[in-house]
Amino acid sequence: MSAPSDRPECEAAEGHCITCADEGIVMRVLELDGDSALCAAGEGAVTSVAVDLVAPVARGDELLVHAGVALVRLGVPS
Amino acid sequence: MRYVDEFRDGRLGQAVAGEILTTVDPARHYKVMEICGGHTHSIYKYGIDDLLPANVELVHGPGCPVCVIPMGRVDDGIAVARTDGVIFACFGDMLRVPGSERTLLDAKAQGADVRMVYSPLDALRIARENPDREVVFFAIGFETTAPSTALTLKRAKAERLTNFSCFCNHVTIVEPLEALLGSPEVTLDGFVGPGHVCTVIGTRPFEFIPARHGRPVVISGFEPLDILQSILMLVAQLRDGRCEVENQYTRVVPRDGNARALEVMAEVFEPRPVFEWRGLGFIPHSALALSDAYREFDAEARFDVPGVRVSDPTECQCGDVLKGAIKPWECRVFGTACTPEHAIGTCMVSPEGACAAYYNYGRLARAREIV
Numbered sequence: 001m002s003a004p005s006d007r008p009e010c011e012a013a014e015g016h017c018i019t020c021a022d023e024g025i026v027m028r029v030l031e032l033d034g035d036s037a038l039c040a041a042g043e044g045a046v047t048s049v050a051v052d053l054v055a056p057v058a059r060g061d062e063l064l065v066h067a068g069v070a071l072v073r074l075g076v077p078s
Numbered sequence: 079m080r081y082v083d084e085f086r087d088g089r090l091g092q093a094v095a096g097e098i099l100t101t102v103d104p105a106r107h108y109k110v111m112e113i114c115g116g117h118t119h120s121i122y123k124y125g126i127d128d129l130l131p132a133n134v135e136l137v138h139g140p141g142c143p144v145c146v147i148p149m150g151r152v153d154d155g156i157a158v159a160r161t162d163g164v165i166f167a168c169f170g171d172m173l174r175v176p177g178s179e180r181t182l183l184d185a186k187a188q189g190a191d192v193r194m195v196y197s198p199l200d201a202l203r204i205a206r207e208n209p210d211r212e213v214v215f216f217a218i219g220f221e222t223t224a225p226s227t228a229l230t231l232k233r234a235k236a237e238r239l240t241n242f243s244c245f246c247n248h249v250t251i252v253e254p255l256e257a258l259l260g261s262p263e264v265t266l267d268g269f270v271g272p273g274h275v276c277t278v279i280g281t282r283p284f285e286f287i288p289a290r291h292g293r294p295v296v297i298s299g300f301e302p303l304d305i306l307q308s309i310l311m312l313v314a315q316l317r318d319g320r321c322e323v324e325n326q327y328t329r330v331v332p333r334d335g336n337a338r339a340l341e342v343m344a345e346v347f348e349p350r351p352v353f354e355w356r357g358l359g360f361i362p363h364s365a366l367a368l369s370d371a372y373r374e375f376d377a378e379a380r381f382d383v384p385g386v387r388v389s390d391p392t393e394c395q396c397g398d399v400l401k402g403a404i405k406p407w408e409c410r411v412f413g414t415a416c417t418p419e420h421a422i423g424t425c426m427v428s429p430e431g432a433c434a435a436y437y438n439y440g441r442l443a444r445a446r447e448i449v
Contacts, residue, residue, distance in 0.1 A: 066274065067196065068197025072330055074329065
């Protein structure tokens with residue numbers, strides 16, 4: 001696995017703003033690393049995401065990520 | 079991409095728009111507020127308003143943290159950023175928000191070490207890598223963003239980092255809605271609710287809107303089909319005489335939110351007694367400060383912060399736009415003195431600001447044609 005890339009700068013994703021909370025990127029877990037996981041959005045760059053708030057996660061899980069932190073593990077019935 | 083592409087299907091969008099048309103009462107006007115700036119952005123990016131019947135009016139709410147931050151707080155942040163030895167980390171949108179004399183981008187050009195980050199965890203990494211410098215993170219955002227700041231501060235405390243602090247401007251969504259609903263000039267028929275805020279706080283905090291104010295709410299996702307379906311659900315409630323909180327975004331939003339995120343936030347933050355909102359004035363308990371347990375990380379205690387209240391420029395009508403009292407193009411400086419390149423008001427700075435969304439997606443030309 002390649003090392004995680006630097007995070008994109010704030011305004012990179014479809015021209016929207018992180019502070020407004022619309023940014024919820026669906027990312028897939030590639031590899032676990034303690035309280036973090038290496039994740040990728042589609043074919044995009046691999047980045048480190050904090051998964052403390054949605055643990056436990058497993059490889060292949062899909063997460064909704066905001067500001068580098070996973071807020072929801074998708075596909076889990078509430 | 080799964081969870082995204084299927085919600086951008088143009089044919090389905092047309093079909094839902096057709097259903098909205100057959101659901102609304104042609105003799106009635108519908109005024110619907112989308113609370114979140116993310117929805118505002120999607121509405122103009124995808125032309126959703128063009129698909130709606132003429133009697134369904136969308137009004138833009140106060141859900142853009144960059145737009146509601148008062149100028150004095152921007153000045154406070156800039157004062158900290160200009161302090162010797164400080165590395166000031168913030169999200170990209172904050173860089174261009176005007177203070178009374180300059181923006182953070184201006185301060186950076188004048189020598190301040192201002193760095194754009196994508197996550198507060200990146201600011202923490204900068205602090206680890208620069209133990210001889212003070213690193214300050216400009217924390218801003220609603221309940222979607224607050225957990226990332228809380229988690230970062232928990233890690234900073236666990237690592238006993240002494241060169242990291244936070245200039246906290248997190249705000250909460252329920253209190254300004256209460257204030258809006260209490261304002262006689264605001265006449266709304268229903269709300270499209272903020273989906274990603276609800277991933278954290280759940281849908282229950284919005285139940286006061288139907289219960290006490292008699293307006294329906296539909297919690298919505300951010301893709302075009304999400305928003306169209308939410309509007310359909312809202313007008314169907316009004317047609318059927320129902321008034322409740324419905325959740326269109328069930329694929330993401332659990333009714334009770336994220337209990338762990340709420341727990342971390344409760345540990346790290348406490349409500350401020352009062353906070354100033356641009357356009358809405360002072361609203362009690364509408365923002366977060368660091369709790370006693372995390373006071374050591376409070377930049378407002380660590381640095382000399384002016385704390386001076388600054389009035390908005392007189393020509394700027396962001397306040398009226400944020401309350402939904404006027405449309406962006408009705409502002410006296412929209413698209414002339416105030417543009418995304420030279421913003422006077424905050425609503426023109428952030429891509430989610432109603433003015434910037436109108437401007438960036440070509441509504442300047444349309445507005446002029448209408449006039």
